[in-house]
Amino acid sequence: xxxxxxxxxxxxxxxxxxxxxxxxxxxxxxxxxxxxxxxxxxxxxxxxxxxxxxxxxxxxxxxxxxxxxxxxxxxxxxxxxxx
Amino acid sequence: xxxxxxxxxxxxxxxxxxxxxxxxxxxxxxxxxxxxxxxxxxxxxxxxxxxxxxxxxxxxxxxxxxxxxxxxxxxxxxxxxxxxxxxxxxxxxxxxxxxxxxxxxxxxxxxxxxxxxxxxxxxxxxxxxxxxxxxxxxxxxxxxxxxxxxxxxxxxxxxxxxxxxxxxxxxxxxxxxxxxxx
Numbered sequence: 001x002x003x004x005x006x007x008x009x010x011x012x013x014x015x016x017x018x019x020x021x022x023x024x025x026x027x028x029x030x031x032x033x034x035x036x037x038x039x040x041x042x043x044x045x046x047x048x049x050x051x052x053x054x055x056x057x058x059x060x061x062x063x064x065x066x067x068x069x070x071x072x073x074x075x076x077x078x079x080x081x082x083x
Numbered sequence: 084x085x086x087x088x089x090x091x092x093x094x095x096x097x098x099x100x101x102x103x104x105x106x107x108x109x110x111x112x113x114x115x116x117x118x119x120x121x122x123x124x125x126x127x128x129x130x131x132x133x134x135x136x137x138x139x140x141x142x143x144x145x146x147x148x149x150x151x152x153x154x155x156x157x158x159x160x161x162x163x164x165x166x167x168x169x170x171x172x173x174x175x176x177x178x179x180x181x182x183x184x185x186x187x188x189x190x191x192x193x194x195x196x197x198x199x200x201x202x203x204x205x206x207x208x209x210x211x212x213x214x215x216x217x218x219x220x221x222x223x224x225x226x227x228x229x230x231x232x233x234x235x236x237x238x239x240x241x242x243x244x245x246x247x248x249x250x251x252x253x254x255x256x257x258x259x260x261x262x263x264x265x
Binding site: 017023048049051052056058060062063065068069072077080 | 087089092093097100101105118119122127202205224245249255
């Protein structure tokens, strides 16, 4: 078992990204918290990252379904061929 | 004139146009039709595009006309706009106006508007990423696809995916900080 308690910044940032998608393990999140105690750079990144997650959630963006996109592309291709 | 690549065009702007339309017509299918028509009209008048505005702004100006046309069509089907006034005596006319001016159930209108603007700001910032980055970011963040599914689709490793996500998030945060949060 890997028993290191101090993450490098690159690792901390990676855990922080994953946790925005609920894909960080409990243990990783614990290590991130320890890292954030002494690293102000990653604290700043973590703050901004959470703010971004929140903003995307609030904005309630939807994507045009992929089949619709393909349909439009096809129609455009046909229109270009007929031009 | 540069050759138009319809694939890139749609990938770059369709989501922005979709979010712009959906809050205005409130019907997915209508929105999808309007967007399709907008792209086609854009293609036809591409030579008129002078490049003074951004390509997206230009497409939105076409879309706006499509939306207005859509409402005109609905209204002409219905005949004139109807206003129902239920009060019988003239004294209560003022009450009617007041009740209709402030809609107590529309408390969220302002919020919705702000969220829409935020959404469009995010999508505009996404245009700055390259297509693949933007696509992967959207699949993961907005559509909520599994890491595994995306990796398979794009034939990349999970660590590749997280590098792409990280770059996208960083660029997005920078862009929003400039254009939105302040």
